[in-house]
Amino acid sequence: MRRGDAWMLGLLGLAVTCSAVGLVYAKYLGRSEFVELQALNGERQHLEVQWGRLRIEEAALTAQPRVEELARRRLDMHIPHPSEVRVIGGDFHGAEGK
Numbered sequence: 001m002r003r004g005d006a007w008m009l010g011l012l013g014l015a016v017t018c019s020a021v022g023l024v025y026a027k028y029l030g031r032s033e034f035v036e037l038q039a040l041n042g043e044r045q046h047l048e049v050q051w052g053r054l055r056i057e058e059a060a061l062t063a064q065p066r067v068e069e070l071a072r073r074r075l076d077m078h079i080p081h082p083s084e085v086r087v088i089g090g091d092f093h094g095a096e097g098k
Contacts, residue, residue, distance in 0.1 A: 001009075060066070071077040
């Protein structure tokens with residue numbers, strides 16, 4: 001074997017080794033990113049469940065019967081008797097009607 005051929009063979013061996021190391025590193029990075037993706041998907045799912053619970057809680061807290069009951073109990077509010085209602089005349093359309 002000639003001296004130039006030995007160098008070429010050594011260079012090709014080094015290239016194959018570097019390529020193999022690069023492939024292993026790329027696979028490692030891919031698996032690391034996949035693990036992170038799975039963790040983030042789990043967190044997203046947890047947050048979606050929590051968001052659903054919060055929406056249900058909000059709906060329960062803002063339900064009309066509950067609001068009315070709180071207004072009566074805490075603020076001593078009531079539906080006015082017709083004799084307590086006063087209608088004030090005037091332009092209900094504001095300045096737009098002029």
